[in-house]
Amino acid sequence: MTTSPETTPFPFDPATVARNLYAEVERIGKAYDAGVKIASGKTTAKVAQTPKEAIWALNKTILYRYYPQAPVEKRKRVPLLLVFALINKPYIFDLRPGGSFIEFMVQQGYDVYLVDWGAPGPEDSHLTFDDYALEYLPRAIRRMQAYCGQHDFSMLGWCIGATLAAVYAAMRPDDGLRNLILLTAPIDFSNKGAMGPFPKWLKDDYFNIDAILQQTGNYPGEMIDVGSKLLKPVENLVGNYLRLLDNLDDPKIVESWQAMNTWVSDGVPFAGAAYRQLVVDLYRENRLMNGTWMMRGRPVNLGDIKASLLNIIARQDHIVPPCQSETILDRVSSADKQQIIMPGGHIGIMAGSGARRGLWPQIDAWLGDRSV
Amino acid sequence: MSQKNGFDLNDPVGNLRKARDATLDAWAKAMIDLVNTETFARWVGATLDSYLIASAPLQTLIDTSMKTSLARLNMPSRDELTTLARRITNIEMRLDDLDVKVDQLGHALRAQTPVLVEMLAEQMEQNKQEDIELNGMESRLALLDHKTDQMLRLIERLQAPPEPPEPPQKRRKAPRQVPPPEPPTPEEAKEDHAIEGF
Numbered sequence: 001m002t003t004s005p006e007t008t009p010f011p012f013d014p015a016t017v018a019r020n021l022y023a024e025v026e027r028i029g030k031a032y033d034a035g036v037k038i039a040s041g042k043t044t045a046k047v048a049q050t051p052k053e054a055i056w057a058l059n060k061t062i063l064y065r066y067y068p069q070a071p072v073e074k075r076k077r078v079p080l081l082l083v084f085a086l087i088n089k090p091y092i093f094d095l096r097p098g099g100s101f102i103e104f105m106v107q108q109g110y111d112v113y114l115v116d117w118g119a120p121g122p123e124d125s126h127l128t129f130d131d132y133a134l135e136y137l138p139r140a141i142r143r144m145q146a147y148c149g150q151h152d153f154s155m156l157g158w159c160i161g162a163t164l165a166a167v168y169a170a171m172r173p174d175d176g177l178r179n180l181i182l183l184t185a186p187i188d189f190s191n192k193g194a195m196g197p198f199p200k201w202l203k204d205d206y207f208n209i210d211a212i213l214q215q216t217g218n219y220p221g222e223m224i225d226v227g228s229k230l231l232k233p234v235e236n237l238v239g240n241y242l243r244l245l246d247n248l249d250d251p252k253i254v255e256s257w258q259a260m261n262t263w264v265s266d267g268v269p270f271a272g273a274a275y276r277q278l279v280v281d282l283y284r285e286n287r288l289m290n291g292t293w294m295m296r297g298r299p300v301n302l303g304d305i306k307a308s309l310l311n312i313i314a315r316q317d318h319i320v321p322p323c324q325s326e327t328i329l330d331r332v333s334s335a336d337k338q339q340i341i342m343p344g345g346h347i348g349i350m351a352g353s354g355a356r357r358g359l360w361p362q363i364d365a366w367l368g369d370r371s372v
Numbered sequence: 373m374s375q376k377n378g379f380d381l382n383d384p385v386g387n388l389r390k391a392r393d394a395t396l397d398a399w400a401k402a403m404i405d406l407v408n409t410e411t412f413a414r415w416v417g418a419t420l421d422s423y424l425i426a427s428a429p430l431q432t433l434i435d436t437s438m439k440t441s442l443a444r445l446n447m448p449s450r451d452e453l454t455t456l457a458r459r460i461t462n463i464e465m466r467l468d469d470l471d472v473k474v475d476q477l478g479h480a481l482r483a484q485t486p487v488l489v490e491m492l493a494e495q496m497e498q499n500k501q502e503d504i505e506l507n508g509m510e511s512r513l514a515l516l517d518h519k520t521d522q523m524l525r526l527i528e529r530l531q532a533p534p535e536p537p538e539p540p541q542k543r544r545k546a547p548r549q550v551p552p553p554e555p556p557t558p559e560e561a562k563e564d565h566a567i568e569g570f
Contacts, residue, residue, distance in 0.1 A: 017384060122450065123453075200408070206417025212420065215424060234400035
């Protein structure tokens with residue numbers, strides 16, 4: 001039996017209201033089980049599932065090679081090396097089956113390698129950007145070149161991984177780097193007004209980096225996590241969980257949420273000396289863009305980058321806003337350079353559900369022609 | 373009318389969600405503005421400073437007592453392990469360099485293999501020729517040696533005097549005996565007597 005507002009004294013239809021309430025109760029019933037499992041930690045997200053092997057290791061750094069999946073005739077000659085940030089773990093490139101950039105690229109025929117920096121221990125607190133970009137990265141690349149028998153290679157760096165990749169490209173332009181992809185790269189720290197809260201928080205007046213590192217050695221992963229979450233406190237600390245609560249009856253969304261939450265909570269410490277460089281040399285003094293960042297006695301000159309360059313910017317990036325990435329294009333000497341601005345945030349642009357139809361095919365299209 | 377200001381009066385839960393989201397949005401924007409202020413930055417800095425000031429004495433105390441305890445238990449301290457780990461990493465780097473050098477040598481050797489095989493074959497052919505020549509020379513030398521021996525024997529026979537008649541057999545000499553010791557001189561006897569007590 002149905003009624004209409006016209007036939008009832010109420011401004012609504014009680015039957016419809018009852019139906020909607022019943023649907024909500026039913027949804028809560030379905031969601032209850034999933035909610036209890038997540039809350040009790042009984043379900044864990046399966047992350048980093050693409051088959052791989054470790055082909056080289058040094059200290060905590062491991063170089064992985066992903067098994068090829070494409071038919072031989074479809075495979076690309078030039079290998080692709082992925083470099084992630086020194087914050088969090090690099091399996092964001094391979095978050096979950098169906099939502100993995102690595103899986104996608106392997107299926108397109110790329111020979112994919114990944115540098116995992118590992119979690120620095122107290123013995124690694126002296127490691128600097130110099131060590132990562134000019135010691136560990138070149139060694140990993142040397143191993144990759146020997147393994148695949150190719151001198152030319154492509155490199156994709158994401159976030160601080162892109163800064164490391166840019167430094168490598170500038171300091172070793174003749175070591176085989178053919179294609180460079182920078183994804184949300186923090187390079188230019190000059191426009192402090194448009195860079196969000198980080199430049200304010202990290203000011204010399206408020207943030208005593210030396211006192212912190214003296215006590216902690218490395219910069220703790222938990223502090224990085226809190227710092228990132230404080231950029232958007234309500235969204236990160238409340239909104240995220242409400243979104244899960246609203247979708248607990250949808251296993252697909254729950255799985256996706258759990259995978260992302262696993263990655264976000266899986267932080268690693270930032271090597272002390274490198275973190276000091278990030279705060280002082282980059283955030284405060286903008287040395288990379290000014291050409292005054294010294295590494296092993298030599299200034300890093302972005303003008304020395306000669307490789308083909310694809311610079312990718314996330315329009316809604318609140319961690320590395322566009323102004324930090326877009327100016328590099330004017331500095332490099334690359335004859336072949338392109339910039340694309342994608343809708344999305346710092347992580348969502350690459351690991352969100354829309355990436356498979358959005359950014360990934362664009363990277364493939366640009367890199368495919370340059371990898372034969 | 374069940375629709376009012378975007379709210380569906382027939383869906384109370386949906387309405388609650390919409391109201392919640394609207395509130396959260398407003399709250400989120402306000403918080404983003406708040407964290408972007410100098411005041412918040414100063415507050416974060418002050419909070420961190422107070423944490424460091426409060427935790428430093430405790431950390432020093434823990435470090436000192438831990439070091440003492442570990443030393444008493446004859447176990448390495450954190451600093452010692454850190455130093456050891458750094459040394460291991462240095463060794464790893466050297467091994468990595470060696471690994472690359474071995475690889476390079478292997479590559480160089482593989483690249484040179486055809487040239488080496490050719491050189492080896494040439495050398496073997498040359499050795500074969502030399503072997504044949506040497507064998508010929510050896511047989512000629514042996515012949516020459518044989519002839520020289522024959523000539524020497526003839527010369528010896530020609531130069532040898534006629535053999536004398538055989539002499540009568542001599543009596544065999546008795547084997548030499550060790551002579552008896554001479555008696556010591558008076559001085560020697562005196563010395564012997566002097567060292568007799570030792």
